[in-house]
Amino acid sequence: MTRNCLAVFGVLFAMTIAADSALAGRRPQEPIFASRVDTVRVDVSVRQGGRTVEGLAAADFEVLDNGVRQQVDFAALDQMPVNVVLALDMSGSVKGDRLAQLQEAGARLVDMLGPAERAAVVAFTELVAIRSAFTADKTTLLSALQQPVEGTDTALTDATHAALVLGGSRTGRPLVIVFSDGADTASFLSSELVLDTARRAGPVAYAVASVRDGPNDFLDNLVRLTGGRRLEVSSFERLSDAFAEILSESRERYLLSYTPMGVPAGGWHEVLVRVPGRRAEVRARPGYLAP
Amino acid sequence: MSSDQTQARRLVHRVVRYTAVATLAAILASRMAAAPIARQSQPREGARTFQSWVNAVTTHVPGELDELATAIAPWSFAELVAVFPELRNRSWTDRSQLIERGLVLHADIAILNRNASGYNLPAGVGNATLLDDGSAVGQMASTVHWDFARRLINEIPERLDRVRIGRSFYRASGAVLQQWGEYPELTLHLAAGRKVLGDDPVLLLYEGTMRQAYAGPRMQRFFDERRRAEEKGPVTMRSLPPGAGGTIPELPPSFPSIRESRSQAERLFRRALSIDPTLSEARIRLAHLLGDGGRHMDAATELRRLTTGQLPRFLDYYASLVTARTSRARGQLDAARAAFEHAATVYPNAPAPRLGLSELTMAQGKPAESLAQLVSFRTDPQDAPSATEPWWWIDRVHEPSADALMSDLRQAAAR
Numbered sequence: 001m002t003r004n005c006l007a008v009f010g011v012l013f014a015m016t017i018a019a020d021s022a023l024a025g026r027r028p029q030e031p032i033f034a035s036r037v038d039t040v041r042v043d044v045s046v047r048q049g050g051r052t053v054e055g056l057a058a059a060d061f062e063v064l065d066n067g068v069r070q071q072v073d074f075a076a077l078d079q080m081p082v083n084v085v086l087a088l089d090m091s092g093s094v095k096g097d098r099l100a101q102l103q104e105a106g107a108r109l110v111d112m113l114g115p116a117e118r119a120a121v122v123a124f125t126e127l128v129a130i131r132s133a134f135t136a137d138k139t140t141l142l143s144a145l146q147q148p149v150e151g152t153d154t155a156l157t158d159a160t161h162a163a164l165v166l167g168g169s170r171t172g173r174p175l176v177i178v179f180s181d182g183a184d185t186a187s188f189l190s191s192e193l194v195l196d197t198a199r200r201a202g203p204v205a206y207a208v209a210s211v212r213d214g215p216n217d218f219l220d221n222l223v224r225l226t227g228g229r230r231l232e233v234s235s236f237e238r239l240s241d242a243f244a245e246i247l248s249e250s251r252e253r254y255l256l257s258y259t260p261m262g263v264p265a266g267g268w269h270e271v272l273v274r275v276p277g278r279r280a281e282v283r284a285r286p287g288y289l290a291p
Numbered sequence: 292m293s294s295d296q297t298q299a300r301r302l303v304h305r306v307v308r309y310t311a312v313a314t315l316a317a318i319l320a321s322r323m324a325a326a327p328i329a330r331q332s333q334p335r336e337g338a339r340t341f342q343s344w345v346n347a348v349t350t351h352v353p354g355e356l357d358e359l360a361t362a363i364a365p366w367s368f369a370e371l372v373a374v375f376p377e378l379r380n381r382s383w384t385d386r387s388q389l390i391e392r393g394l395v396l397h398a399d400i401a402i403l404n405r406n407a408s409g410y411n412l413p414a415g416v417g418n419a420t421l422l423d424d425g426s427a428v429g430q431m432a433s434t435v436h437w438d439f440a441r442r443l444i445n446e447i448p449e450r451l452d453r454v455r456i457g458r459s460f461y462r463a464s465g466a467v468l469q470q471w472g473e474y475p476e477l478t479l480h481l482a483a484g485r486k487v488l489g490d491d492p493v494l495l496l497y498e499g500t501m502r503q504a505y506a507g508p509r510m511q512r513f514f515d516e517r518r519r520a521e522e523k524g525p526v527t528m529r530s531l532p533p534g535a536g537g538t539i540p541e542l543p544p545s546f547p548s549i550r551e552s553r554s555q556a557e558r559l560f561r562r563a564l565s566i567d568p569t570l571s572e573a574r575i576r577l578a579h580l581l582g583d584g585g586r587h588m589d590a591a592t593e594l595r596r597l598t599t600g601q602l603p604r605f606l607d608y609y610a611s612l613v614t615a616r617t618s619r620a621r622g623q624l625d626a627a628r629a630a631f632e633h634a635a636t637v638y639p640n641a642p643a644p645r646l647g648l649s650e651l652t653m654a655q656g657k658p659a660e661s662l663a664q665l666v667s668f669r670t671d672p673q674d675a676p677s678a679t680e681p682w683w684w685i686d687r688v689h690e691p692s693a694d695a696l697m698s699d700l701r702q703a704a705a706r
Binding site: 126127128130133151153158161162165166168169182183184185186188189193194196197200201291 | 508509512612619642643646647649650653654656658659661662665666680682683
């Protein structure tokens with residue numbers, strides 16, 4: 001498997017797809033995962049009562065890959081450093097105090113980063129500007145947050161695409177936080193294409209939006225397809241807490257791994273993760289694309 | 292709420308909405324009615340008014356706000372229309388020449404007295420920027436000089452002259468209004484142009500482009516805001532989005548959906564192409580529209596019909612992006628890539644082709660190349676985006692441009 005696919009599909013190890021025509025009901029030429037296969041990594045949030053459920057082991061999880069129950073090899077509250085892309089709407093409605101509060105929220109998140117963690121900054125209006133590539137240098141990140149962007153419109157889907165691609169460019173635990181206070185008015189890329197990027201790219205995406213904006217199908221689908229969640233804030237003053245909450249939550253996600261067995265190798269794999277016996281809220285990618 | 296109450300409420304809202312239109316009509320009517328009063332009370336009346344106007348017209352330097360143009364600029368509508376009786380006494384030839392130059396004078400007064408927030412003229416009907424999410428989506432602005440110019444054209448006695456002069460004027464000034472997003476004024480302009488020219492393919496293109504803009508996210512979001520405001524109760528100044536308001540007509544009179552707007556735009560582009568099949572811009576816009584509606588096969592058919600040969604830069608870029616999107620949607624990734632790459636050579640700093648290539652390469656499992664395409668436009672914070680990316684204003688800009696058409700109009704008048 002190529003390095004690209006490692007980033008894109010969250011598959012950990014080299015893959016050999018074995019053609020096995022012995023399984024009943026399969027076409028002879030259709031490859032399936034057999035004995036030497038990928039290890040699939042699933043980034044899972046398990047929360048109950050607003051808090052992460054701790055202390056779960058592999059045996060506590062049930063994972064279905066295309067409806068076939070899999071053996072979970074590993075499950076742990078991950079210690080892998082988070083690499084976060086902040087994609088921030090700086091359109092015409094985010095000016096003055098609002099812009100300052102958004103920048104403060106970004107700065108607080110930067111301040112929370114651990115020594116091994118990295119961040120990148122994407123600012124957008126109709127223009128999508130990668131203000132900082134991944135770095136641990138907090139001075140650089142804070143400076144990037146302060147740089148204004150020309151324009152007044154909102155290219156939300158374009159910016160999301162950029163953040164997902166950028167986020168998937170690093171190993172580790174990629175996280176994308178998208179903030180927008182309005183609907184898309186200027187993107188070149190369609191939401192369908194960018195949601196397809198979300199399926200292919202590695203990062204878990206969280207969205208932060210204003211309560212007053214109401215439903216946003218694109219953001220809802222984005223977080224659903226990447227196993228993240230959408231937070232609504234009542235005012236820009238609450239952004240700082242929302243960003244901090246996302247970073248904390250991202251550090252408290254489980255990493256599961258399993259070796260897919262008994263399912264065709266290529267194409268879209270629907271993945272369902274459950275924690276039987278608990279009334280916990282489980283969030284994970286609903287699937288992955290295998291080459 | 293009972294259905295009777297609901298109906299009554301809707302009726303009230305409708306009345307309120309049309310009251311706005313009626314307000315404008317009343318203003319216009321009052322200007323007309325006020326004309327005799329103005330002539331009695333103002334020093335500029337009758338022959339003297341006419342002579343002042345003729346002096347301004349004949350000495351006007353096209354493209355400049357000269358002294359007499361500046362003097363004419365604050366005239367009221369009543370003062371302006373007071374020139375008509377004397378004008379009608381002139382010979383046909385004199386009249387046509389004066390009107391041709393007068394159109395440039397009044398267009399220049401309107402254009403050169405306008406800034407980002409509207410017309411800086413005392414006799415304007417009103418200025419309002421249509422705002423959404425802090426961004427200007429259009430203008431509800433007007434000035435008597437556009438209205439007067441439209442009436443001037445109707446005073447051209449000879450039909451062929453009227454059509455020739457009217458065509459140049461409406462095409463140039465229509466492009467200017469479209470560029471500014473002055474949809475209410477543009478609507479009046481296009482209707483008046485149709486009366487003079489019949490079905491002119493370029494004016495049909497402009498109207499289709501306006502409908503295309505209505506189908507776009509900026510205007511749809513603005514319509515949504517207005518619709519929500521009306522559902523809560525009669526729309527007052529305070530319930531309008533920030534910046535909207537003034538004694539101006541509500542245009543469009545209803546809030547057309549994406550589907551309605553696309554359907555109207557398609558009809559107008561097809562009509563334009565039936566009259567002039569070589570009108571490349573209409574064909575590209577039609578293909579764009581069809582693709583946005585998911586009709587990618589139809590879009591591809593239109594793109595194949597594009598007149599071969601070198602397109603002007605803007606149309607070359609536009610056609611390349613539409614071709615790329617259409618090919619991408621049809622799974623023809625190599626063709627999409629070639630078209631995006633060509634677009635990137637036409638406007639090298641434009642983000643749209645890079646975004647298209649980034650998405651395309653991501654879909655092909657090449658994330659490193661996908662990222663490289665994005666980074667290619669990441670570091671030019673000093674550049675004004677509007678100067679580098681025509682796509683953002685694709686429903687405002689034409690080829691030939693408004694500036695080029697106005698330049699032609701001015702040169703023709705100066706001869």
